[in-house]
Amino acid sequence: MPHLIAVDWGTSSLRGARLDEAGRVLEEKTAPLGILNVPNGDFAGVFAAQFSDWMKPPGTRCLISGMAGSRQGWIEAPYVACPAGPDELAQHLHWIESGRIALVPGLSDEQADVPDVMRGEEVQIFGALRLAGLSDGLFVLPGTHSKWATVRGGRVVGFRTFMTGEVYGLFAQHSILARTLELDAPLDESAFLRGVARAANGEGLLHNAFGVRALALFGRLSPAPSASYLSGLLIGEELQQQKLPAGSEVIAIGASTLTARYGLALKQRGVAVRTFGAEATWAGLRALQP
Amino acid sequence: MPHLIAVDWGTSSLRGARLDEAGRVLEEKTAPLGILNVPNGDFAGVFAAQFSDWMKPPGTRCLISGMAGSRQGWIEAPYVACPAGPDELAQHLHWIESGRIALVPGLSDEQADVPDVMRGEEVQIFGALRLAGLSDGLFVLPGTHSKWATVRGGRVVGFRTFMTGEVYGLFAQHSILARTLELDAPLDESAFLRGVARAANGEGLLHNAFGVRALALFGRLSPAPSASYLSGLLIGEELQQQKLPAGSEVIAIGASTLTARYGLALKQRGVAVRTFGAEATWAGLRALQP
Numbered sequence: 001m002p003h004l005i006a007v008d009w010g011t012s013s014l015r016g017a018r019l020d021e022a023g024r025v026l027e028e029k030t031a032p033l034g035i036l037n038v039p040n041g042d043f044a045g046v047f048a049a050q051f052s053d054w055m056k057p058p059g060t061r062c063l064i065s066g067m068a069g070s071r072q073g074w075i076e077a078p079y080v081a082c083p084a085g086p087d088e089l090a091q092h093l094h095w096i097e098s099g100r101i102a103l104v105p106g107l108s109d110e111q112a113d114v115p116d117v118m119r120g121e122e123v124q125i126f127g128a129l130r131l132a133g134l135s136d137g138l139f140v141l142p143g144t145h146s147k148w149a150t151v152r153g154g155r156v157v158g159f160r161t162f163m164t165g166e167v168y169g170l171f172a173q174h175s176i177l178a179r180t181l182e183l184d185a186p187l188d189e190s191a192f193l194r195g196v197a198r199a200a201n202g203e204g205l206l207h208n209a210f211g212v213r214a215l216a217l218f219g220r221l222s223p224a225p226s227a228s229y230l231s232g233l234l235i236g237e238e239l240q241q242q243k244l245p246a247g248s249e250v251i252a253i254g255a256s257t258l259t260a261r262y263g264l265a266l267k268q269r270g271v272a273v274r275t276f277g278a279e280a281t282w283a284g285l286r287a288l289q290p
Numbered sequence: 291m292p293h294l295i296a297v298d299w300g301t302s303s304l305r306g307a308r309l310d311e312a313g314r315v316l317e318e319k320t321a322p323l324g325i326l327n328v329p330n331g332d333f334a335g336v337f338a339a340q341f342s343d344w345m346k347p348p349g350t351r352c353l354i355s356g357m358a359g360s361r362q363g364w365i366e367a368p369y370v371a372c373p374a375g376p377d378e379l380a381q382h383l384h385w386i387e388s389g390r391i392a393l394v395p396g397l398s399d400e401q402a403d404v405p406d407v408m409r410g411e412e413v414q415i416f417g418a419l420r421l422a423g424l425s426d427g428l429f430v431l432p433g434t435h436s437k438w439a440t441v442r443g444g445r446v447v448g449f450r451t452f453m454t455g456e457v458y459g460l461f462a463q464h465s466i467l468a469r470t471l472e473l474d475a476p477l478d479e480s481a482f483l484r485g486v487a488r489a490a491n492g493e494g495l496l497h498n499a500f501g502v503r504a505l506a507l508f509g510r511l512s513p514a515p516s517a518s519y520l521s522g523l524l525i526g527e528e529l530q531q532q533k534l535p536a537g538s539e540v541i542a543i544g545a546s547t548l549t550a551r552y553g554l555a556l557k558q559r560g561v562a563v564r565t566f567g568a569e570a571t572w573a574g575l576r577a578l579q580p
Contacts, residue, residue, distance in 0.1 A: 117504055170464055240494060241494045
């Protein structure tokens with residue numbers, strides 16, 4: 001198998017890895033050149049500046065996942081509909097240079113009245129499946145827009161997006177709660193888990209979020225732990241919408257600061273968690289090699 | 291009974307009415323002098339500038355409800371705990387000038403782990419009860435922070451706040467959804483009710499809000515109706531948390547543009563609505579006259 005340059009080109013950052021024939025990572029790089037930060041929309045120029053050295057050896061291929069394949073990206077690689085696995089993605093690679101550089105399409109779930117979409121997370125899921133030696137599982141990819149995906153027989157059969165990270169930011173920066181939050185405080189696990197537990201009361205986020213203010217008014221939640229409490233409320237609200245029987249397992253993929261929070265919250269609900277990071281992206285892109 | 295000057299001094303506006311002995315409204319005024327816009331915190335000065343003429347007749351009394359009695363207001367009038375009715379409020383008026391000018395305390399509900407608070411809405415509820423000739427009911431006061439209150443025997447026995455209006459603003463102004471919303475478009479009832487119905491799917495706001503973006507991506511929701519759809523999602527989410535058997539009645543108090551939306555949403559769920567506006571505030575303050 002030829003050398004692979006694996007690239008995850010997201011909204012805010014551009015990450016790449018150079019893999020050898022056996023799929024081992026030889027080198028990684030990250031630049032703050034997400035698709036929203038590409039000067040003059042010159043994707044080819046940014047790509048060349050970052051990766052032309054890596055692309056020199058004859059036969060080297062590059063696969064690019066993430067928002068680079070969206071309408072706001074390099075070229076739109078249309079979504080592949082669920083259920084879909086690595087084979088369906090590999091069949092729909094969008095070649096920028098034939099046999100050399102390709103965009104990986106995202107997935108759509110159009111089985112409900114309202115469609116859902118992901119770009120990049122599908123590759124991480126297929127990579128984690130391979131690394132874990134699994135063909136079935138429930139996956140969470142926390143972030144600005146968290147994804148929950150169900151995999152059976154190696155294919156994503158359905159998924160849903162939750163605006164958890166973005167709504168946390170909205171509350172923390174722009175809402176009335178911003179006044180009482182100390183955003184730089186380190187994670188307070190006890191306050192975080194208090195928020196997770198609170199979210200299980202079934203009264204909904206619109207009510208529970210106001211509790212952050214009411215608790216502060218009554219001096220029952222100080223600024224330092226209140227950001228952790230709000231984070232727990234939001235992640236707990238996301239968990240409310242999942243079918244998570246005690247004793248089940250969830251595979252969490254993402255930055256360790258985030259997957260650690262999901263691990264705490266899921267453990268409180270009696271659910272086991274396995275976590276993967278960037279290695280899942282590289283393994284997933286390798287799984288798509290033609 | 292002496293003449294009453296009824297004042298609702300809220301966060302963003304100051305509203306007053308001059309009532310005669312029989313409680314008829316002789317005159318009303320509104321100024322953009324909410325508690326956050328009082329120059330140098332000179333509440334006494336603003337009050338005098340707005341109301342000294344009205345206060346001239348000997349024996350005239352003024353009762354002030356709303357955020358003027360909060361920690362950020364004129365003087366803090368501590369919350370009265372639920373259950374509470376007009377008698378409890380009247381007993382805890384906070385006199386600024388004895389027998390002449392008083393702040394009405396707000397209500398707190400400390401029956402749950404997390405407390406809840408209101409300031410001003412309690413007066414509107416007691417006014418609406420009097421105007422409707424009722425002593426029991428379920429009330430909604432839509433707004434930035436909507437309140438749902440249960441009244442039995444003329445007393446508020448419990449209530450909960452929902453950040454519905456504020457979260458609508460956060461999504462509309464600061465979130466990824468802002469790009470696809472046309473905020474100036476008139477209410478599209480069909481899109482609004484589609485959002486209300488969608489909120490009943492039990493998948494939660496964090497997921498359903500992302501649907502606004504996904505529908506737009508697939509060309510299945512255009513910018514003009516999408517703000518109405520989002521409004522329906524949020525009000526529908528608020529309704530999800532209420533016990534509303536079909537055939538029940540809710541009393542909605544507030545600006546008619548908002549109570550009309552709640553009326554549409556509640557009607558879709560088979561719930562009848564009666565609405566009241568500013569008259570409820572004046573009737574409520576009159577009910578507290580010593």
